[in-house]
Structure formats: structure tokens, C-alpha cells
Amino acid sequence: MKPAEFDYLGAESPDEALDALGRHGEDARVLAGGQSLMAMLNMRLASQQILIDIGRIEPWRYVRADGGVIEVGAGTTQAELLAWPDLAAKAPLLAKALPHVGHLQTRSRGTVCGSLCHADPSSELPLCLAVLGGEVVLKSAKGSRTLAAKDFQTGMLSTARKPDEIAVAARFPVARAGTGYAFEEVTRRHGDFAIVAVAAAVSGPSVRVAVGGVADRPMVREWTGLTEADMADALNGLAWEMGGFDDIHATARYRRELVRRIGARVIEEARTCRS
């Protein structure tokens, strides 16, 4: 478990990182917290000619609420976001989901944007971004663009990020009054990859629900005015549509069953905790 040889650049500024990435393109990989990337490099599942470390770029370490959006910089760790004093008030869903992201140790290194870019189908942060309808800000030496969550994650471990771009910030909408948020996941152990994770935002008759761990990316659905029976049918339809898959931890049928059962519970919890 020793990585193949690679070059390392500890970028000191945004420009240095973006310039280097512009030069190296696909030969480079951005290193933030390294909680997924280093393991893959050590196992030689991945190899890269150069790693560009953005961990010491201070201007990219921030959390700020501005104009209805919570913006989290590329260098901000999951632990820093969890410790942000306004989190429970402004982003109750993140406050509920973040403690399930890995462990204290991995959250203290792993970044919010890094998790979004890694795009693991079971991850909690892409799920939250998807259900909240958030955005990712991508920047290259040539310019910047902003993608909606649904356009950013294109599949398993895959995003629309171009080789010369860095995801410099994630934007989560601030919680709206009258909307309830809930999150639950089923794992074998605390901190494991979710077998199924469900997040919901419920406002009046409108239900927005996202499911992680079953398809190759979070699946989002928006339903309005459904009765309880309709809701059960809708979740059953969603479960069958995603299908699920068998692995050593769970069967496809179990995953579908959790979509129905946990889905109903999470939606109900979101409905009852509306502020």
C-alpha cells in the first residue's frame, strides 16, 4: 500500500493552484483533505502525475451566509462547517447529516467541496446539496461558472468538473421558514458508507426527497399534494425505479425496502419539524 511516484505542489494562493491545474490538466488531481484520494493512491487504485494541494490556501477557507445562500469555500473541512455557529439555524439539514459523514478524524481533514467532487453515490453531502437544490462554483485560470447540483454530479465518482477547474465553493440555500428538513441513513456501523440515505424538505403540500446509496448518484423527487397512500405508492415507485443492487452488505430488495420505510419516516419527520 505505497503509492506510485507523483509530484506534489503545495499551492500557496488561488492563482498558483489554478495556473498549475491549467498547465497539468488531466495529469493533475486536486488534493484537499485527502481522505478518499490518499487511500486510493496508496492502494494504487488511482495514480496521478501531480497532486496540487489546496489545503493551505487561506482565502478558500470560509463559511459565510449571504443573500439566502450559505457558501462554503474549497478548503473548509466538514468539521469546520459542523462547528459553524449558525449551522443549526440556517442549515438544519446539514446539521443533521454532517455528524454521519465519516468520523471525527476524517471530518477534521475531509473538505465539503472535496466530498462533492469525489461524488461517492453513498455520500451525505452530495445528497444534501441535491435535495436543497444547491450549486457548485467551478473556477479555472480562464474563468468561472456555477452549476446546479443536478448538473454537477453526472454519475458515480463523476462530475461535470473539467480537468482545469477547481470546485472553489459549494452553495447551500439557507433554510426557509415553514419548511421542515430531515435526514436519516442506515449503515452497518456508525460512519460507514450509507446503504440507504434519505433527506427530505417538506413545505406545505410540497415534498422534496432525495435518496442516496441506491443509484449511482442522489435521486431527487418532488411531489405535491400527495395523500399518505399516494406517498407510499410514490416511494414504492421510486424504489422500483432505482432498482438497487446486491453487494456484500445488503441486497437490492433490502435497499428498496429501506427507500419505502425510511423514506416515509424521513418525510414525516420533516413535515412535523417545520418551523
Next chain:
Amino acid sequence: MSETKETSVAEGKYVGRPVLRVEDGPLLRGRGQFIDDLPEKPTTLHAAILRSPHPHAEIMAIDAGEALALPGVHAVITGQDIKPLTTPLIVGFKNEMDYRGIALDRVRYVGEPVAIACAADRYKAEDALDLIKVTYKPLPAVVDPVEAAGDDAPVLHPEQGSNVVSRRVFTHGAPDGAFAGAPHTAEMTVRYPRNALTPMETYAIVAEYLEDSAMYDVISNFQGPFSVHTVMALGLKTATGKLRHRSPVNSGGSFGSKLTIFPYVVLMCVAARLTGRPVKWIEDRLENLSAANSAPNRVTTVEAAFDDDGMVSALRFENWDDHGAYLRAPMPAPIYRMHGLSTNGYTIPNLEVTNHIMVTNKCPTGAVRGFGGPQLYFAIERMMQKIALTLGLDPLDVIRRNLIPAGSFPHRTAAGALLDSGDYQKTIAETVAGGGLDELKRRRDAARAEGRLYGIGYATAVEPSQSNMGYISTLKTGKEREEAGPKDGAVASAQVMVDALGSVTVVGDSVPQGQGHQTTLAQIVADELGLRPEDITVNLETDTHKDGWSIAAGNYACRFAPAATSAVHVAAVRVRDKLARIASQNLNVAPEDVEFKDAMIRARDNPQNALPFYRVGGLAHWSPLSLPEGMESGVREAVSWNAPELTPTNANDEINTSLAYGFAFDFCGVDINRDTGTVRIDHYVTAHDCGTILNPGLAEGQIRGSFAAAIGATLFEEFVYGEDGSFLTGTYADYLVPTAPEMPELSLIEPTVHPSPFTRLGAKGIAEGNQFTTPVCIANAVADALGREDITIPLTPSKVAGWIHPEEAPPPSDMPTVKAPPPRKGRALSGGGETFVPVPPAEVWRLLLDPRTLAQVIPGCHELEQTGENAYRAVVDAGVGPVRGRFEANIRLSDLVEGESIGLSGEMLGPLGSSSGGGTVRLAARDGGTAVGYRYDVHVAGKVAAVGGRMLDGAARILIGQFFEALIRQAGGGQGAPTEGWWRRLLKAMGLAP
């Protein structure tokens, strides 16, 4: 028999007190001295091992040319290089398997060593592995031990002729008569899974070959038993004296696993000899999980004959014990270590046991904490519950009335174990009262009234300690045993020394891995010599050239508490007696009137008449002439202790498998979540009568540690193999070890203890008890909660939910297609789909059969050559996201029906693993273009299957998606970026978009 509440050791002594561990300071400060911390010689080479990605294959060729050309790479050593310097590594019975720790011409499990790269550092050694090219011819694999005995199963070792490498039937008493005359009989089949306990520090070896003395000089974290030292020396074709083995100060856990480091010691010795340099190998976690060690999985059919009261008159076992691809010494020891305890602590007089020792395409087995007990007791204690259910009795009543009655110890079991001491009914009574069983029953009733799934389970176990070195011979017939000569006993060696200024040093043969042996031995010696534990230096490093040791030396089978302490105690008493004789001359009292207290040696009746300890000890060094007549100079007592109760297997195959036998009783309540199937341990009570407790802190640590390990085995841990032999749990994200949040509270009862009459201090082992009781106690509780007989561990939520969820809701009637994939067979990826290419079938056909187009549409392809008619060789960089690896692919096209269909088959191989399989592509004209339908069925093995399981389906779909995207582009349908319409349709076909 003496009976005391706390301990049999007198007041004012250190033994029996929770003395803090002397080992902890350096360990907690990061100053432990593990092998990888030791300084290495500047010429040392670092080894990395290339391992088989196939469960079963012939090795056709190994090409190390490119690897050897890499700067810093000194050697690549294969099985054929190892062969001339070794002989097959022996096990305890005659067989035809040629096992040398590395594949010779065939691989038999995923992870089997194929080549060893030796380089200037580990990084370069792993670079070399990526460049070694091995050509395999895959063979069919078998992973189920019962199937492996079938006529059509692939035979792993053709020379052996069968996968059943040993079969023996044992009859004790008259089981046939008992079954024929019994009012009731019951039968059940249980399966115990593959698991292990994984230590923090993995295998570590530094080996050197000293040419001038033709000596192998090794330091490793091998744990014993040192009988295996002889296996290594014989394997290396050298005298045992020419294999010097040392162990370091610290070894970072083992739980049994560091026994089977020995084949690697042989390999590294040969590597050192071939390279002329010291060779160092530190096993990494991928290697550790896939190829280090596992307990044997076992299928047991157990039958019981019993009367209306549930009194059992006979048991019959048929065991299929699965040892993986090879047997390694001392396998198949676990099943024979427990032979004497085949009736647990019950008075069952009649017994039949049939043991099939099986080989399958899995990692070879070795020692794992519990060593045969978890498998055995799972069957017996599940059966005790079944007997109670059959008769409508309370399971605990059935247990109680079958247990050996108090006052009848020592008791000889049906298969020959001599149970030394105990009062099992009393242990149960104290535990039931102290652990709150009545309250637990009320909780169960209340929970059930609320509609919850709540159950209570019980389990008992006799806990053996200090193995009889002769028990493995039980698998031989009486005649074979006669020819081989007697094997029995279990020797422990120790020295206690007092130097010229009175410092006391203890040397022992217990090879600890963190258990606190130094602390306990210091307590024992301090008590005898009137000193404090901190005055005693305990050195438990071993050196086969300098220490007293026997074949039984080492750390296994709860050997420390009964045996290692006995040897040290004898040596300490001899030192005391010698010093008492010396002192008696100066104190003018008889030696038996001398006492040792507070670092003084004094007259018992007159404490003022005293000499400092150091002066008496020093006299033996400074003035040998002043010693009593005939006394040897110096103070150094070397002891070799043995227990006469450990007799060899007799003609009736009866064997006292262990020396001392403790008793454990557990009960628990579980609450099962109806939605998720999660088993929550609501209340868990355990009690252990382990004889004299030497250090209550260490004893509690052993119980809690064993309980944690058993929670792992019961709920989380399993080495999973696909039916195709692929290995699927290569990381800690798949092989799940419980962490702090998963651990339930443990209510620990301290019952009255019954010291062993056969050990010096009355102590028995305690480290394995919960491996025996906890899995089956929880399984019994789950059976009680669900009213279900077939309970297989680990109790994963998905498995349990499958038992409790009603039939699944059907898909909505308006849903057009349902993508429920067929159930998975191991790491086989099966799937299919359809996509649309906007050119006619004839054009698609032309594109697919043109090597130039093919090279452009296969994702990551950068070399493609035609190797024959409809046969291609390609080099591809395949991957998803950052995960990427180079593979060499051989692809064959078959069953070509022009313009309509193609069959594909092939293999891919690269450092990330291997795959093989096939598929079909069908073309049909539609809307001016072509509907391309495809199906595939691919087996994946090696690293990517072991570590990337949950991603593989998605990865396959992505690669197929890329293939068709490129094909559409080639066909001119995309023109650069595919249009939204094509793209969405394609993604939908792949299942990647709604």
C-alpha cells in the same frame, strides 16, 4: 476442593490485585519497539509480494523482465526459485499437498503469493509488482466445503485426489443404541462463517542468511507454538539449530493470527539467501485481510437424542471443516483441540463425531481466538434451545439439568477431557441473580406487548486452557499413532535470576502481544521473594539460540494463565528456597523458618533478625565459598514445567485435550428493528469461573476484549467470497470490525471461582470464553425473538430484514420496465440493455469488426492488435473517476451472424485484478438506425473486487456507456458532443438517468 469468593491468594500479596500494567507507559507514549521500529542494516532489501487475482488457475508463464529493469529492483523471486531450497511444509498427518507458502505452478486462492520483488525500498518493490507479467489459465473454483466433496467439484490438489484431505469417525459410548432407544431426537444444520480477529500490527519479518555459518537469522513477530519452528527448519532443509529465530519486545496484537506468519518466514529466508542481503517484509492491510489468516468456516449437522425432561443421552455431529486452499501446521487443530469438549459441560455419555477436513479455493486457515470453540458451541447451544422448544420447556432448565453436577469433579467427558473443577449450577444461579434475569423477562414481555421483536438467549461453555500437544494426533488412527510415537504434555520454560546486587530478572517463553504478561509474572515473583512488582524485570523477548524453550512455547490457547505462570512460579519458589538456605546460615534459623518481606529476608519469629534481600542474593555471586556445602554458585533457576494430566490419545480416541477448564455462562436480551432488521443488544450478562484470578484488571480486560471480538463475529465480521471464488472483503470498509459506538454495555458478574488443582496457582485461561458463548447466545435470542430456527451469523441488517419483512410490494402497474437485477453470484456482474445508434445495422456491423474503429470506441484503449481471426489483444486504461488501471485484454468474437449478432468473450488482467466473461450484441434495424441490444456476464477478481465491491456495477455501466457514446460518435451520430436527445436516451438505457 477449596472455594473462595475472591481469590485463593493470601492477603498482602500482589497476585489477585489489579496491579496496573507495566507495559502501558511506552505503548501509550508511542515508544513501543515493534519490528518496523528496529534499526535496519543499510544493505536491507524490502520485499513486496505479487498475489494471485484468481481463485484457481494454472500459471503458464511469469515474465519479470520489465520489473528487473527498474532501477532499485534487485530480484524477483518465484515459486520455481524457492522450490530447490525448500521442501513442502509439513502438517500433522500424511498428505500429498505441496505447500511452500508460494504458488509453484498453480494458484488456489485469491491472494496467494506468486512472486516476491526485493528492492531498495517498499515503494520500488511495489512498482516492480506492477510490471511483472503473469499468464494464467483460469480453472473452475469451489468455495463451499460440502460442495467441494462432490464428484463434480474441481479438485484443488490432483496428487491428493480429493478435496476431503482427512475423514475420521469417532464413537464414544454407544450412540447408535442411545438414538434407537430415545423418546425424542432432533437434528439441525448450522453454518459458522469465515472470520478472524485482525491485529493492529500485521506480519513483520527481517531475515538474513549468514553464509559463513550457513545460518538463517530471523526476527519476526511469530507467536508460537514453537513446534512450528521445526516445521520452518524442515521446510528450509536445515537443522533446527541453523534457524535462529528471535521475537522483539512488542508485538501489536495477534488473536492467534501470528502463528501462520511461518510460511512467510520461510519465503523471506530463501529471499535473503538468494539475494545475499537482509530482506524485510512488512505485511500491509490489503495483504492481511485477503491472505493472512482465517478461522475455518464449518458446516455442522448435529443430532440429539433426549427424553421427556430434555435429558440428552447422545449427540452426533457431522462436520465439514473448511481450511481453504492448503493445510498449514498445526491445522486442522481447532476441531481436534475441542474434541474432548464435544459434549460441552454436559453429562452426555454417548457421542459420535464425523470430521471431514476440506480444502477449497479460499485463504488457508490458522489460529483465531476461540480456536474451534465458536464453531462447536454454536451447534451444541443452538441444539439445547431446540430441545427445549421441542418439549415446551424453559431453555435454561434444559441447560441446567444436563450440566455436570456439582461435587463430581474432576469429571471425564465422553471424548476424554478431564474437567478439573467447577460448580456450574452455582455459577448459573449467581449470574441469574446478579444479572437480573427476572427483570429481563419482564422487559421482554413488555416489549412484545408493544409489538416489538424481543428475544432472550442463553449459552454456556467450558473454556479450555493449555493445549495438550498430543491432541492433534487424534486425527490419526490408533495404528498410525503407534507408528509415530507418543505425543503429549505441554512444557513451559522459565528462568528467574538474581544478580550480584539483588536485581531480579525473569525470562519466559510466553511471547506476549499486549496481554500484560510482564505485569502478571512480576506480581507472582514479587510475592515469592518479598519484593514489589516494580523490582522485577521481566524479559519476554525470545531467541531460540539463547533461551530455554520447548515445542509448546508461545502465546496461544490460553496457555499463559495455567502454564507460563506455573513455570515461573516453580522457578521463583526454587530461588526463594535457595536464598532461604543461604540466609538461614546467617540468621541461625532453619530455612523453613525464613520469610521474605519488604525486600528483607528474616526469621519469621523474630523480624529484627533480618538481612536485606540484595545481600543474600549477592553472596551467591561475590562469595561462592560462603554458600552452604554443595550449593551451586549464582542464583539462576531454569525450569521446564509439564502437566502429567496431559496424556496422549488412547486407543479409544479419548484425549484430555487441555489442562484446565473454566466455565462461562451468558444470557442476553435483543430487540430487533422491524424496519431495518438491526439487532440491538438490549442487555448482555456474562460470567466466568476461571479459577484463581491473578490480576482482576487483566482478567476483566480479557473478558471485555473477547466480548468485543465476539460482537464483531456475531454482527459484523465475515470474510466474504463469491461463489466464483473472488474475495470481496479486502478493506476495513467491507470487513467490518466493531468500533466503540457499536459496543453494547456488558454486565460482568464475578461468580465464585473454583481454582484448578492442576496448575500451580489454580489459574485457568479466560481470554476465549466470549468467543464461545456470545455468538450463540445472541443467535439464541434472535431465534427467540423471531421464532425462527435457521440463524446464521453475522446477523447483518439486510439478512435479518429478509427474515422478517413480508413479501415485497410489487412495482407500480404503470412502470414500463423494472430493472431488478438477478441475484448476484459473488463478484459476477450481469446486465444488459439497449441503445440506439443512428446508422443502419450494416454500418454498425462494419464499425464493430474494424480493428481501427474498435480501438477508438473501447474506453481507454491505446493499443489494439489482431492476433488471429476474430481475436484481438488490447491494452486499455479502464476506470471511473480517479480510479484507473492498465489492463491487457484478450478478446474473441464468435457466433458471427452478419449484420445481426456477435458473441464476445475474453479476459482482462492488470495490477488491479482480473476479469473474464462474455456477452452478446444484437443489432436490429429501427427508424433508419440500429437498435443495439447487449447482455454481459463478467466475473471480476483480485484487488478491484476485494476493495471496490459496491462500485463495480456502476463502473460496468459507465464503461458500457462510454463504449456506446464513442460508437455513436464514430457512426457520425454525435458530431462531438452528443445531442441532448441521444445523450439522455443513452443515459436512460444505461440506467444512469431518469
